[in-house]
Amino acid sequence: MPGPTQTDATNALDADQLDALVTAAIEAFAAADSVAALKEARLAHAGDRSPLALANRQIGGLPPEQRKEAGSRVGQARNRVRQALEARDAEISAAELDRRLAEERVDVTLPTELGPLGAVHPVTALMEKMSDVFLAMGWEIAEGPELEAEWLNFDALNFIPDHPARTMQDTLFIEPPEHNLLLRTHTSPVQVRSLLDRDLPVYVVCPGKVYRADEYDATHLPVFHQIEGLAVDRGISFGHLKGTLEHFARAMFGDDTRFRWRPSYFPFTEPSAEVDLLCFVCKGSSVGDPEHPCRTCRSEGWIEWGGCGVVNPRVLEAGGVDSSEYSGFAFGMGIDRTLMFRNGAEDMRDMIEGDVRFSRSLVGGAR
The missing domain is CATH 3.30.930.10 (Bira Bifunctional Protein; Domain 2)
Known part of the structure; x- marks a missing residue:
């Protein structure tokens, strides 16, 4: 799923817009089915150039009386995105580990030739x-x-x-x-x-x-x-x-x-x-x-x-x-x-x- 554009972050300090950015990020993380795909989704929705990161930078341009409330809204939104990213990363890592274990399974019941054993002198x-x-x-x-x-x-x-x-x-x-x-x-x-x-x-x-x-x-x-x-x-x-x-x-x-x-x-x-x-x-x-x-x-x-x-x-x-x-x-x-x-x-x-x-x-x- 494509990430939000920089234009979408124009009014990102608005509560509804922040919710929309969080929802988009969570959906993108859920759609990722590999470590590589999750990395791309992370860069798009939680990276330095993501809409949430750009919204965080806009806080400095607000009047002093609005900065505290806006900073709280942006911080909560970014925290929800971080938690969703960590949860999805754990799911994908566990799934890939199970896949590797299944693919690399060794049948220990197969006969094998042991090397010659040594002996104490x-x-x-x-x-x-x-x-x-x-x-x-x-x-x-x-x-x-x-x-x-x-x-x-x-x-x-x-x-x-x-x-x-x-x-x-x-x-x-x-x-x-x-x-x-x-x-x-x-x-x-x-x-x-x-x-x-x-x-x-x-x-x-x-x-x-x-x-x-x-x-x-x-x-x-x-x-x-x-x-x-x-x-x-x-x-x-x-x-x-x-x-x-x-x-x-x-x-x-x-x-x-x-x-x-x-x-x-x-x-x-x-x-x-x-x-x-x-x-x-x-x-x-x-x-x-x-x-x-x-x-x-x-x-x-x-x-x-x-x-x-x-x-x-x-x-x-x-x-x-x-x-x-x-x-x-x-x-x-x-x-x-x-x-x-x-x-x-x-x-x-x-x-x-x-x-x-x-x-x-x-x-x-x-x-």
């Missing part, structure tokens, strides 16, 4: 399971940077300056050498950081990624994962270490797990020991039986799991702990190696190839 899943064992005992999880200071990685752990582990054959140093930075070779620096940052007593377990200049083969990776633990408190002994690791091992390998403790040497513990587990494949029966060799334990009957010991007093002193009052124990195990033991993974290289079938075959790395 077995190493990640096992790392979380190991951490949960210690969280259940009241320990804390501690983390630290993978780019580490040489002092924290070696000196604070009682490695002598010419220790073989410091050489380029074992350690990946970062240039320039005078900055004394390296990719951590174990997660033990996190233990030192925990002693420096936390109040005693300290019970922390430190899972994470470590780096060494190792060969890339079925049993070695230059980047692998460790979990290390540290307990420092009054009265800590080797017996506490033994009980803790036996509980940990049974949580990983089952209640019937058998252990063997062998004397060993580590710069950061004294005394030190290696923990061996009875081969869970042959149960030791392959020892001395050439006709039935065991590939898992190489017919030795035992599998080396990790190292441990009572914390060397020098390490405690480096961490700001009074070794005459406090003692502690520490241990470390390879997470990748534990995964091989638990799930029968034969080649460590499979763990970093990124093949999701490997992760699925191990069911997330946790039985």
Whole structure:
């Protein structure tokens, strides 16, 4: 419907004329059947050049005693037009929304092809399971940077300056050498950081990624994962270490797990020991039986799991702990190696190839 012309607004201040303008506007809004049509009607009847807008401008030319009454009439008329416009805009918007929903409806019952699902990496899943064992005992999880200071990685752990582990054959140093930075070779620096940052007593377990200049083969990776633990408190002994690791091992390998403790040497513990587990494949029966060799334990009957010991007093002193009052124990195990033991993974290289079938075959790395 065409809008009123500017000529119609000549006597627009008259009450009857204002009513006519309002009626025309309402009829134009009602006739609009789309957002675009409503926009045109709005410009014609409520825009800056509409008759009502022009009538509003005429108020200034009236005698002062007539302006108040005329302004009230024009304001009421424009308010009625605005309300009618808003109501019609809501109706048209709702109708167009219903139309779009009907046109764009998706039949969710139609069959569809789902993309292949991924899987949690077995190493990640096992790392979380190991951490949960210690969280259940009241320990804390501690983390630290993978780019580490040489002092924290070696000196604070009682490695002598010419220790073989410091050489380029074992350690990946970062240039320039005078900055004394390296990719951590174990997660033990996190233990030192925990002693420096936390109040005693300290019970922390430190899972994470470590780096060494190792060969890339079925049993070695230059980047692998460790979990290390540290307990420092009054009265800590080797017996506490033994009980803790036996509980940990049974949580990983089952209640019937058998252990063997062998004397060993580590710069950061004294005394030190290696923990061996009875081969869970042959149960030791392959020892001395050439006709039935065991590939898992190489017919030795035992599998080396990790190292441990009572914390060397020098390490405690480096961490700001009074070794005459406090003692502690520490241990470390390879997470990748534990995964091989638990799930029968034969080649460590499979763990970093990124093949999701490997992760699925191990069911997330946790039985």
